[in-house]
Amino acid sequence: MKQEYTISLFTEDHIGILSQITIILTRRQINIESITASESAVKGVQLLTIVIKTTSEMIQKVARQMEKLVDVLKVFVHTSEQIIYQEIALYKVTTNGLMSGNIIDHVVRAHHARILEVSPEYIVIEKTGHKTEITELLAQLEPYGVLQFVRSGRVAITKQVKELNSYLKEMDEANRYKPETADILN
Numbered sequence: 001m002k003q004e005y006t007i008s009l010f011t012e013d014h015i016g017i018l019s020q021i022t023i024i025l026t027r028r029q030i031n032i033e034s035i036t037a038s039e040s041a042v043k044g045v046q047l048l049t050i051v052i053k054t055t056s057e058m059i060q061k062v063a064r065q066m067e068k069l070v071d072v073l074k075v076f077v078h079t080s081e082q083i084i085y086q087e088i089a090l091y092k093v094t095t096n097g098l099m100s101g102n103i104i105d106h107v108v109r110a111h112h113a114r115i116l117e118v119s120p121e122y123i124v125i126e127k128t129g130h131k132t133e134i135t136e137l138l139a140q141l142e143p144y145g146v147l148q149f150v151r152s153g154r155v156a157i158t159k160q161v162k163e164l165n166s167y168l169k170e171m172d173e174a175n176r177y178k179p180e181t182a183d184i185l186n
Helices: 017-027 056-067 103-110 131-144 164-185
Strands: 002-011 032-039 045-054 070-079 082-092 114-118 122-129 146-151 155-158
Touching: 002 017, 002 056, 002 155, 017 032, 017 045, 032 082, 045 056, 056 070, 070 155, 082 131, 103 114, 103 131, 122 131, 131 146
Parallel strands: none
Antiparallel strands: 002 045, 002 070, 032 045, 082 122, 082 146, 082 155, 114 122
């Protein structure tokens, strides 16, 4: 059965890695629900956060294939229960519909959103939350005239403490002994 998975992919900061990742997913006919790229807590390491819907067997195959890529340091696969995540959305709404009475104040407070900018023609509202919360606010704002709407990809951190930093330390220690082993064989 298909389930939503969040892939945290740590990679060296090189051009073309995103293209290689999308090729892996495209070959398996897996659609990307959202994708976010950013620097990680480790200097020189990029983090791609990719959300897909697939089966548990397929996600394992995809993760193994991604880890084989040269620039990929490590791939972690998480379910929604294993991570803390958010998305951000911006809504540009006509001023006319929302300025009558306390409608704007009520809508913004009810959805834990905030107003970023007010002009004579429009109001920009920001909402941080899960996809369902963002969609609910959009539905409530549509009758007032949504001029523009944009939603980011997921940003996520794991609930577990051990992640990339621990993995990189283990790899560094393992690599210290690697050259010595190679010298012995020569």
